[in-house]
Amino acid sequence: MGKILICLALGLLCLDLAECRNFKIDTEKVEYSAINCRKHSAVLTDFGGKGDGKTSNTDAFKAAIANLSKVSSDGGALLVVPPGKWLTGSFDLISYFTLYIHKDAVLLASQEESDYPLIDPLPSYGRGRDAAGKRDVIIEYLTIIAPVDSPNTDGINPDSCTNTRIRDSFVVSGDDCIAVKSGWDEYGIKFGKPTQHLSIKRFTCISPDSAVIALGSEMSGGIQDVRAEEIYALNSQSGVRIKTAPGRGAYVKDIYVRNLNFDTIKYVFWMTGAYGSHPDDGYDPNALPQVTNINFKDVFAKNVTYVGDLSGIQGDPFTGICISNVTAEVATKKKSVNLYENAKKKVKLPWNCTDIGGVSSRVSPTPCDLLPEKQVDCAFPGDTLPIDTVVLKTCSVGV
Incomplete structure (x- = not known):
């Protein structure tokens, strides 16, 4: 199975080859981490790259x-x-590959539309090139910064991926910081490649208009066994958000989240079954998604607008929701002295719940009646995912 490693390096690597050949270490050594020490190496400058912030490196x-x-x-x-500052458009990575970015290297997104050619969508989105999804992906020490007022700037998108690990990374985005997907409506159902065994740890997000971690809405191949912990968000719209709709089919299940710390967030918990855009008219409106076994524990949030907005699908409720050990400090607004205007304003409740079922324990403010208080500690698996057993080797190159 192919493996991709993306990491942010702590030391400068300067290799002296231009044809992807082996090299001898005959000067100072610098260490880097990889799944395996790579036999073949190259530097971007070997292929004409210029880190001046102006020259295109696409x-x-x-x-x-x-x-x-x-x-x-x-x-x-x-x-x-x-x-350096490396201006570039889009490019694809390959398997058995390490992209090694020096800590003083910045990849700048090109503003030229021609640097982002249209490609056929994956078959799980309607048509296009056959692709089986990525074979073990490790993303570590990665910083991604996009304008917060620019739409569709998702940070990291695991799509139909099995065994993915995201660690110690920071994203500023105008959309979801991490968006987990697996295909769209009838095409995703037919292709049937879930995203599963996803591990996220020590992740920081700023996303004023979207989610820290979004599950869906294109999830028609299924999303299962997602484990997220030690998540921090500042000035974001929502924490872990589930998005789906009739026509999606498949499932979002076995989701485990713990140790969340949010500062200034609109929704701590947000789930919706009405995220209903579709690729075409060929979807089956009776293909209802299964959303079950969703676990949140050990959450602290301050300056919160709404604690929870959980809305399932009528006749297809979201079940097995467990929320435990949560403290959310709802933001207070200055009261207007205009009593007439105050009377017209609709009272905002901290929780809104429809078509869901589950339990809560030690949650403040008190959740809705559909999440009754029970003495429980929401689940988080005690086993270890295979991708988390992968130990990166320490490798060295000459500089």
Whole structure:
């Protein structure tokens, strides 16, 4: 199974090869981490890259990755992005590959529309190239910063991925910081590739208009066994949000979340069964999603607008919701002296619940009646996911 590693390096790597060949370490050594120490290596500058913040490096990235792909299965490949500001459009990564970004290297998104060519969608979204999803993905020490007023700037999107690990990363986004997906309506149902065994830990997000972690709405291949812990959010719209609708089919189940700390957030808990955009008219409105076994525990949030807005689907409720050990401090607003205007304003309740079922324990403010108080400690698995047993090796190169 192919493995991809994305990491932010702590030391400068300067390699002296231009043709993806082996090299000898004959000067100072610098260490880096990888799934396996890569046999073949190259530096972006070997392919014409310029880190001046002005020159486009789209072609350099594509040339480097195309060159490294020829030998990636022969001991793996490493591409080093050295210090500098590297302007680039989109490019694809490959398997058995480490993208090594120096701590003083910044990838700048090109503002040229031509740097983002349209590609056929995956078959799980309607048509296009056959793809089985990614074979073990590790993302660590990654910083992504997008304008918070720019839509559709998701940070990290695991889509139809099995065994994915996200660690120690920071995203500023105008959309979801992490968006978990697996295909859209009838196409995703037919393709049937879930996102599963996803591990997220020590993750920080700023997203004023969207979620820290979103599950869906395109989840028609299924989402299962997601484990998120030690999550921090500042000035974000929602925490872990579930988005689905009739026509999606499949499931979102076995979701385990703990140790959340939010400062200034609109919704601590947000689930909706009415996120209803569709790729075309061919979807089956009777393909109802199953949302069950959703667990949240050990949550602290301050400056909160709404604690929970949980809305399932009529006739297809979201079940098995468990929320325990939660303190949410609802923001207070200055009262207007205009009594007439105050009387017209609708009172905002901290919780809204429809078509859901579950329990709560030690939650403040008190949840809705559909989450009755029980003496429970919501589940978090005691076993270890296979991707979390992967130990990165310490490797070294000459500089």
